[in-house]
Amino acid sequence: MKRAIITVVGKDTVGIIAKVCTYLAGNDVNILDISQTIVQDYFNMMMIVDTSRMSKQFGDMADELAALGQEIGVAVRCQKEEIFDMMHRL
């Protein structure tokens, strides 16, 4: 399994999760876990996904998700899980 973390931060609006999920489904990326909070109208979501069946280059997906985020006015980042494991796990 090749896990990645997608984060979405921005002002809450209709259809954020739908847009991101549609993109992921279209690229054969499986969602393993979703957690989210809304603090003072600010939407903060994290998804753990499996990219092992994806045919795209990882960097291209990260760029496309960032562009998708811009369209709907939120910041979307997609990062390989290792960076978080390295920083927060011994």
Next chain:
Amino acid sequence: MINLHEVTQTNKMITEENLDVRTITLGISLLDCIDSDLGKLKEKIYRKIYESAKDLVGTGEQISREFGIPIVNKRISVTPIALIGGAACRTKEDFASIAAALDSVAREVGVNFIGGYSALVSKGMSPAEELLIRSIPLALSTTERVCSSVNLGSTRTGINMDAVRLMGEIIRETAECTKENDSLGCAKLVVFCNAPDDNPFMAGAFHGVTEADKVVNVGVSGPGVVKTALEEIRGESFEVLCETIKRTAFQVTRVGQLVAREASRRLKVPFGIVDLSLAPTPAIGDSVADILCEMGLEYAGAPGTTAALALLNDQVKKGGVMASSYVGGLSGAFIPVSEDQGMIDAVKAGALTLEKLEAMTCVCSVGLDMIAIPGDTGASTISGIIADEMAIGMVNQKTTAVRIIPVIGKGVGDIVEFGGLLGYAPVMPVNQFSCDAFIGRGGRIPAPIHSFKN
């Protein structure tokens, strides 16, 4: 499983606190390029560097995109050119033409600096080494990306005072040759005591002769992350302060370890070291001086500064050592003046002097770094400043360095713009009393008593 809080913390460090990997530096040995024919030598050097480094920038950018961590610089270090060019170069111009070849291959592969226009003369100078040193002003004024360094002393050998005297003159000459650009050439020239073979940071990076054919070294950064962590614990005891720095340094270094491992795997080049350095930039919130202020000093340079810096440096190492499988290079806090907004502010406020900076270099990783001094400062005074700094390194068994810029045409209080990561600096006053007769003595200072460990 990673949770939302941890992900948010990491991304806040990256997006708001300037966490980045400062450099991936590819060390390349040029020993197999040596040839007595200068033309052939340059061709071999160009080819070897190009073949070794053509994927470096692309790989760095790919890693950066996949992990969402900025990798600010991709750079190259090579074997000291005095060793490589010795058989082929007869004149200063011959050596400078090698610098031109390095410059053009650096541009071709897209790295912003290439280090290793260097000579290691801690005990004595061979004719080739002296010729390379004398060619430095020409080389640095006719190239854009080449960095030069000279090792003038070590704990094991003492200090080569002939070379110290020569470097005072060379620094002045380099300043003159680049006076149209605020003597920028001197920002690409550093002298060392105990120079490390595996330093990834410029201007002092070179690929030591003890290294493998190629090696990937990574320098991390993150003063802003440490500063923000300390904001949370204002007024707490030194124990809490130290633990917080250590924990933060661990996290910062883990990112460096990850990037180093990935770069090594993708470039198929062995992983050398992670350099655990807190390297500031002129950007707001990316300052080592700000960390010292956050600890409780009004400005860097106030009484207590040396103690605060000693503590910071030690905790960065303690936190970083466990985070990486190999640690090396300079490893510690950098205190360049022009590259750190907090240091610039301290100089402007009159809180920070050259003498205090010298004291600070006793307890941190580098030395007198990126300091602008008046353009009329004499060569022997520069040599005196260098000799003092080399003595600190020699006696304390640590690396020390001097990168000072006598800015031709400018005096105390004037502002000098170097641009980009090199920043800007107010010209600082220098002690006006003479050391001519001291510097004028020939020879070398013997190794200190504690170097005899066999």
